Amino acid sequence: MQLTFDADVEEFRRKFVEFLDEHMPAPGDVTERSKSSAHVPDWARRWQRLMFEHGWLLPGNPPEFGGRNATVLQQYVHLEELSKRRIYHSFNPQGLGIIAASILSFGTDEQKQRWAVPILRAEITAALGMSEPGAGSDLAGLRTRAVRAGAEYVVDGQKVWTSGAHDADVLLTFVRTDPTAPKHRGISVLLIPTDTPGVTRRPFPSVCSPDDLDFNEVYFEGARVPVANRIGPENGGWQVANGSLGHERTLLWLSFADRLEDLLGDFRPRTELDRDAYARLVMDSYALRMLGSGALAAAARGEQDTAALSILKVLGSEASQAASERALDAVGIEGLTHPAVTAPPPPLNIEHFSASWFERYLRSFAGTIAGGTSEIQRNIIAQRVLGLPRS
Structure with a gap:
């Protein structure tokens, strides 16, 4: 070692x-x-x-x-x-880590220069159109349709939870192009400029940040998109989706490790019960770092272990959530209003560190959803680590 x-x-x-x-x-x-x-x-x-x-x-x-x-x-x-x-x-983290990365992996040379480079250079920003009202974790259940009409697709449908869509210049949008195919096989991916006629974006607040607008509903009503804006082959969107989330998950555990250590550094136990919970969270932190180091070493050897990333995702996101909950319990009623951290946020950090402990706890739930829900990750672990049947 x-x-x-x-x-x-x-x-x-x-x-x-x-x-x-x-x-x-x-x-x-x-x-x-x-x-x-x-x-x-x-x-x-x-x-x-x-x-x-x-x-x-x-x-x-x-x-x-x-x-x-x-x-x-x-x-x-x-x-x-x-x-x-x-x-x-x-x-614009999703633009950089998911959308530009997907274009570089699956796009043509022309698409890389037209879309990926401007996103990487921050000349334009991008949002990810995956989730729908009836297809959140189950991407294969999406219903937004794109019908081929010569050199264009005509897109109709709705997306939701589309972070930053109202400020984005382009949406990487997953659509159904073959409704007769098995649901995993009839999906394509389109880059849709947000100023396209027929595209409507409606931002809405979340319970975590009622004063901050990031989530959006996005409606497509007869939006016409050039076929040249398709990323990857027609009906080949499932492969692009897996690649997109793969880009997001590769070193995702490191962000959870940092967040957990921030929480442990900001919170100090007050009672014997607090100290016991604090000790468990410290052990979770060390375990996450050690398991992550093992996955990192495997990646450096050229090995790809999707199941190991799923284990890290579940451990990291749920340990961070548990740490936030324990800290809120210890602080008590004061946690509804008092800032979790009194120091001003570093200038290049997007997080709002002046949030109350309650807001910080609410935001921790996003970690168990984004990048693949804990439920989906447990399915992967059950099948690929424990060898359990799919059914």
């Missing part, structure tokens, strides 16, 4: 730290905050573009797409250094 990184990885880290030390925006230059997950303030656009041009945006990408062909371990230390400073490299 090796608990340290090789010299090439540490040299990669050193160069990135030098870049951050030299180019980090000054606090006075970053006062405007993001209004949604697809709203990127001007200063944040400049910061993202600078990281792209220096190859530090997504270092695993080739240089023409904002990277430097970094190894898995080098990508890990890149995220580790961002985490230490609580820095987000983009205020």
Whole structure:
């Protein structure tokens, strides 16, 4: 077992730290905050573009797409250094980590230049149109239809929970193009500009943040989309979907580990019961780091273990939720209003650290849903780790 990184990885880290030390925006230059997950303030656009041009945006990408062909371990230390400073490299996370990544994986060269590069350079922002009122976790149940009409598709249907859609320039939208095929096989993926006639976006608040609008209902009524905007083959959307969520899950456990450690650092137990719960959460934190390190080592060897990522997703999201709940219980009624953290948020961090403990607890539920629900992850673990039958 090796608990340290090789010299090439540490040299990669050193160069990135030098870049951050030299180019980090000054606090006075970053006062405007993001209004949604697809709203990127001007200063944040400049910061993202600078990281792209220096190859530090997504270092695993080739240089023409904002990277430097970094190894898995080098990508890990890149995220580790961002985490230490609580820095987000983009205020449009789904655009960067899912949508641009999907276009690079499944799109044509023309699509990469037309759509992926502007998203990566923060010239445009993107939102993900997957969930529908009757198809949340079950993507294969989607009903939004796209009917081929010559060189266009005519799209009709509805999406919901579409984060940032009202501020986004384009939607990566999953649609049904063959209603007669088995439901997994009749899906296609379209890039739909949000100014397309027939597209209506209606933002709505959540119980976690009633004053912040991020979620959207999106309606498509006869929206005409060029066939050239299709990502991947017609009826090949299921493969794109799996690739999209794969991009989101690869190092997702690291964000949960950071969040859990933040919670443990901000909360101090008051009673014997609190101390017992706190000790369990500390053990969860160490377990998550150790299991994550094992998955990281496997990825560095070129091994792909989807089941291991599912285990990390369940452990990380549910441990974070448990930590938030224990902290709220300990604080008591004061947790409804008092900030969980009194220090101001770091300038490059999208999170609102002035939220009350109650708001922080409510937001923890998103972790068990986004990137694949805990229920779906348990199905994967049951089948691929325990060998249980699908039925």
